[in-house]
Amino acid sequence: MSTVTSETIDVTLGERSYPVWIGRGLLDDHIRWRGALRGRHVLVISNHTVAPLYLERLSRGLDGLKWSSFLLDDGEAHKTFANVGLALDALATLGATRDACVIALGGGVVGDLAGFTAACWMRGIDFIQMPTTLLSMVDSSVGGKTGVNLPAGKNLVGAFHQPRAVIADIGTLDSLPEREYRAGLAEVIKGAAIGDAPFFAWLEAHADALRRRDETTLVQAIATKVRYKAGVVARDETEQGERALLNLGHTFGHALETAGHYTTLLHGEGVAVGMLLAARLSERLGMSTPADTTRLEQLLQSVNLPTRVPSGFDPDQLLALMRLDKKNTAGTLRLILWRGIGHAEIVSGVNENDVLAVLRDATK
Template identity: 45%
Template sequence: MHRLQVELGERSYPILMGESLFQKNLITPYIKGKQVAIVTNETVAPLYLEQLQAQLTDYQVQPIVLPDGEQYKNWQTLQLIFDGLLKAEYSRKVTIIALGGGVIGDMAGFAAACYQRGVNFIQVPTTLLSQVDSSVGGKTGINHILGKNMIGAFYQPQAVVIDVSTLKTLPKRELSAGLAEVIKYGLIADSDFFTWLEENIEALKILDTAVLIKAIDWSCRIKAHVVALDETEEGIRATLNLGHTFGHAIESHQGYGNWLHGEAVAVGSVMAIEMSMRLGWITEQDRNRAIRLFIRAGLPVAPPEKMSANDFLKYMRVDKKIIDGQIRLVLLSKLGEAIVTSDFSTELLNAILSTNYEQLLDSF
């Protein structure tokens, strides 16, 4: 088992990762009290709920099973969590366990932040995307019809327990979506990691355990370091959002759930990388390396055909990085280093939003 720490003073917590961790009773040390609510969804529950409950025989356990999908990441579904907690007559000593992907983790964490003004919370992510990204760092929340993740709270878990065995039941499309966030870490923070991913992407796609654990560990170490420096995204943490401003616009425009988050992030990252190249900050060779790696990971790299520049701008104007009405983007100052900037012209932004990426990809 690998262990690393998210250093946040009194709110520091471990990330535990390895294989077959559900059988090793790693969760109970982080439970407070005797009441446990397991928040999961209709897809994950038949696979792992019973295994998790088998470790909790000394507790009063209430499963709360939600519908599966990004389209359910809303107030109505969030209320189902509160309904389950209140019907079980759970106190503020309850521990909420999020068993599932990013949607479950975000909603269960937001519910934990709100229920009786804050209760104990443990992340047990079951998708690659949630294991390397959304389960770490305390971002919780729900979507609004006008913008993704616009309602939420920073609320840290007591622990994150990552069992890579859960990835064996993950659909290939979901695995690829997770790889988008893994690639992101190499692009924004570690060119050596990016090169390693180029060499090991095929092993990741066939779920080589040793390679998976190394990729997850490397990704989590980068995120844990950034979160420790900037927990509430006042500065450097915003660089973790490479591709997200464009990507969230795609998700919102296309309808939540039609594009997976990682798919939209991959396309958004390509757009940000193209912009970085046109600004002269990265080379054409580096742009091409990045696009090829996304393609090899099985990800889309061109935005929806019928999404116009105005469609993008409508949703980008409610992005969380906007300050005083000014759009700011995460761009690459070089391969392995990112900045948050508004240092670009309106003309360049419009050109990026209007580029025919399918035509660009004809050379790949």
């Protein structure tokens, strides 16, 4: 089956590589993705929102295989060890062998949990990402980060486990609620803010088309972001250096998500607000100018993303949560800040008083 507008991007990691296919109708293009399945056992992990929409279409490509499905409730609060345990039980019931495959059909929560489940079963089996949200298409489905949340914080437990393939069928975005779609645009903007000033300017010029979900513009935006991330992952697969830059806004954002019990802000919304907080901290430290902060704020607002911390958040609690971030070293804050649009950098030993000042100003 052909697609109207499509892109193929290879993620290359030394001698290994896998394709990211972006286009319409890819779920039904069984010939394309069936070749990524090496064994006869498949566990499809999805959720109760996505499965009724797309599981039947996916299952048509599994004829002749022994497969089953495991469905989560929808939402970040369900990315837990308990559900990993249930997914592993489903693999055991299936009789999954070392050449089995887990397929993640859903957004970032499904992809993270499915990938972590695959990493754990028999010390690592194949998995395929079939992202159905914009956020997961442009970010979490690519690069092999998997994991689950703890009450103490987000993604504190996980593994690097690369997929065999990523099948991003943009037709699934037709059913994506507007708020979820906007949250995905935050990750697109983040990639430009980190290391691609021309792409940032392109997003400013095409914000209206993206907001309207113009298909050609959308595919170009997804492909540009994925291509950028693939390059970063190829150079730093396990986040020893450059890959940490992809976390611009995440330390602030994860703290906001955790403080809100994963119900107040979607991940992309947390990233949007977190990027702006990181920009304001950069400005406070003399690393960037108010004009950079203003451009970021205006772009976020142009695609209807939040730019303010919701009411009721405590700055001291947010700082305490930020101390648990995985990027920190030797008991000091290590944040991703910037020197203006397209120029992010890792900054160690950030003074907590400066962070607290930004948080207090944002929560007034």
